[in-house]
């Protein structure tokens with residue numbers, strides 16, 4: 001079977017690239033592609049870039065085509081939606097089967113863990129997260145699973161368990177490589193929660209106003225702190241509001257605080273520490289305490305916390321560092337194995353159970369099941385070509 005896969009992301013772009021892969025790739029593309037020169041595509045050597053036209057509807061699209069392997073042709077056309085769609089449709093009409101790039105990646109990579117990493121890489125929002133996923137694409141996670149299997153085979157069950165535990169300890173980082181941590185700012189009205197969000201993201205995301213009770217709904221902003229993706233959520237000031245709209249906002253704020261990966265409790269350092277402040281701090285003992293408005297004179301004693309001024313920017317770098325050290329207390333070293341999908345974590349938990357029950361053969365099978373090499377769609381055709389059977 002010969003496949004057509006759109007390799008570039010959908011949406012606006014200058015260029016789109018379609019891959020045609022399979023034993024009939026050159027033949028099918030040759031039937032549609034009209035080279036500008038005299039030679040047909042099948043006469044062109046591998047790697048030669050060939051310009052020409054592609055009949056697409058009533059117009060001919062200008063394309064650049066290249067045979068990258070005996071069973072692979074890349075077709076580069078104008079970007080956007082219409083041009084690649086028209087070319088894909090004509091290839092399908094000519095006998096190709098359409099694959100989406102994720103399915104293609106899974107089918108064409110021998111190691112499913114490497115395929116998982118390649119697919120997750122498309123969603124990595126920062127260089128730091130991409131670098132960790134690239135390590136897994138290069139085999140870091142695979143090598144650790146191999147090491148676990150090796151330890152089991154040599155009878156070192158304790159060693160295997162500690163390797164599994166090492167991976168489970170990196171699970172939280174792994175699961176946030178493509179999905180940001182949720183950091184919620186909460187506190188009493190007017191302490192400067194919205195101002196802090198704006199200062200952290202560097203633009204006016206949330207409305208700031210001198211009147212308490214300004215924020216009602218949840219306002220979120222995506223950012224990166226030290227290369228880690230974080231979604232900051234601003235909430236309504238917590239107080240006993242008797243107005244229904246404000247009360248609804250306060251209820252939402254409490255729900256957000258409960259579901260957060262990290263809660264930032266914001267207080268006003270220029271106002272005396274009150275009974276309400278104390279109740280809030282006690283209700284959320286795991287929260288990171290922030291004393292805002294440190295540009296103004298301090299009003300009395302208060303519990304320890306990060307001192308900042310959303311207005312002047314003083315303390316913001318320390319605040320970012322404090323948030324990061326709470327979210328990622330032990331960042332992985334370059335080359336470390338990191339599980340990054342729920343399915344990896346589930347496998348590790350199953351492995352732990354098998355090892356705890358002394359079921360070593362079962363544990364080995366669980367590892368082998370992740371490593372089962374799928375049949376290579378293109379690899380087979382390439383081998384045939386190489387041995388003169390194509």
Ligand SMILES: Nc1nc2c(ncn2[C@@H]2O[C@H](COP(=O)(O)OP(=O)(O)OP(=O)(O)O)[C@@H](O)[C@H]2O)c(=O)[nH]1
Nearest residue numbers: 189190191192193194195209213214215237310311
């Ligand atoms: N001096 C000073 N004023 C600040 C600082 N941060 C915020 N403010 C002021 O405090 C007032 C309230 O700020 P907001 O950011 O709207 O406070 P909030 O906590 O979001 O308030 P609600 O949405 O009503 O709960 C505004 O007048 C801000 O300008 C700061 O660091 N220093």
Ligand SMILES: [Mg+2]
Nearest residue numbers: 193194214215
């Ligand atoms: Mg606000």
